[in-house]
Structure formats: structure tokens, C-alpha cells
Amino acid sequence: MNDIILDMDNMPKHLAIIMDGNGRWAKKQGKIRTFGHKFGVDTVKNIIKEVNALGIKYLTLYAFSTENWKRPKDEVNTLMNLVIEYLKKENDYLMAENVRMDFIGDITKLPKKTYENVKYTRELTRNNTGLNVNIALNYGGRDEIVMACKEIAKLVNADEIDIEDITEDSFSTKIYTNESPNVDLLIRTGGDIRISNFLLWQIAYSEFYFTDVLWPDFDRNELHKAIYSFQHKERRFGGLV
Ligand code: FPP
Secondary structure (H helix, E strand, O other), X not given: OOOOOOOOOOXXXXXXXXXXXXXXXXXXXXXXXXXXXXXXXXXXXXXXXHHHHHOOOEEEEEEEEOOHHHOOHHHHHHHHHHHHHHHHHHHHHHHHOOOEEEEEOOHHHOOHHHHHHHHHHHHHHXXXXXXXXXXXEEEOHHHHHHHHHHHHHHHHHOOOOOHHXXXXXXXXXXXOOOOOOXXXXXXXXXXXXXXXXXXXXXXXXXXXXXXXXXXXXXXXHHHHHXXXXXXXXXXXXXXXX
């Protein structure tokens, strides 16, 4: 399927991606897992470019979960260093293309150098008004919900709000993605059909697209297939059409 025609007026506003399969991609070529992560970064760059070209306004990428610390130390270090390398190289592109890059998750627990680069890019791109990219680093959906509950509990304790004031909308202002709308389309590469603690609150009415394609092989055409599938679904949000 090479000539996919997309409806430019019906793009998802917020696209989220679970980038899975780097390790298996490397193994298939007889290489170590980190080799796959390096190529995974190239895919990140290409997909951000294409999402920007399609005029999608919000993109959230799952780069490192709260559970990923359980991986071998070498792999964790490689991933943290790849983030630094990526940010250093991409800052110019982000500025030239007016892309705002933010980071979701508990970034204060990242290694110092990674944390500093993350903060730098966030500050640098803060006032950009084009595509918004959220990179999830040390992110967990449950962790995010607990964090938001604590924030709200503090406000109740301080008598700043009443329990009755807690609503879905007010809760949404306390989560990491409080500046992004709900997710319209969630893509997961790598063949597994699960959510892995990603954006649990934000995907309540998302459409899902699962593909066997491994992340380093996920290209413009694969992205178009996912969006095409989204554009041919009937979204009812619990109502009737
Ligand atoms: C999943 O593949 C991938 C990850 C846990 C890391 C994703 C990170 C990148 C693509 C690179 C760094 C990101 C940025 C934004 C610079 P896996 O290792 O679980 O693969 P497997 O399921 O085949 O083992």
C-alpha cells in the first residue's frame, strides 16, 4: 500500500506512540540490543518530521517507562546517553521548525546530565507554537495518576478547593499532559497488544493501532497506514451516531 490518500482535514489532534521492538530488530541482525535503540532514534527524528508535515498538533512518544530501570545497567545508560545526543543534535531543528518539546514523567529522577539536557530543550522551545512533542521519560500512567491525586489532596488540605470541586476536567489540569488534549490515536509497534502503563487517563476514548512492524522499521508509509485506519473508524465517544 504505497499510495495512501489521507484526509488532511481529519488528522488526529493528538497522536501517541509506544515505540517497541528495537531489541528484536537488533537481534534479527545478530547485533546487541542497543544497536536497535540507535536506529530507533533515527525513526524518532523521521516520524517527528512527518507528523509536523502532516500538521498534527500533538505527538507523545514513550521513550522510557518507570519500569525500564529494571533493564541491564548498560542498556539504561545507552538510552539515557542517546537522549542527550538526540537533544543536542535536534535543538536547531526544533527551533527552525517552531516545535515545542516537553517531557512527561518524573524527570527529576533521570541521571543529572540527561535531566540538564531535557530542561535545556524544554526551556529553549517553550515559546514555540507549532507541533508539540511530549517525550515520556521515567513515565508511568499509574504514577502520573497518583501524582495528580497528591496535588489535589494538597489543595484540599490547604482549603484551597472543596472535594466537590474535583471533576474530570480539574483532574486533567494536574496530569503531566495538562497542556495537550486527550489522545485520538495510539499506535504501538512491535507486535504486542498491550498498553504498558502508558497514558492511562488520556486514552479513555482513543482509537488504537497495533502493528507487527518493529520501531526501527516504522516509516512514513507505516505512519500513513495507521492514520488511514484512524480516519476510517467511526468515533462515537460512548454515544450513538
Ligand atoms: C522499546 O523497544 C523501546 C524502548 C524501551 C526505548 C525507546 C527509545 C528510543 C526509540 C530511543 C530514545 C528516544 C529518544 C526520544 C531519543 P524494546 O527495547 O523493548 O524492544 P524489544 O521489545 O524488541 O525488546
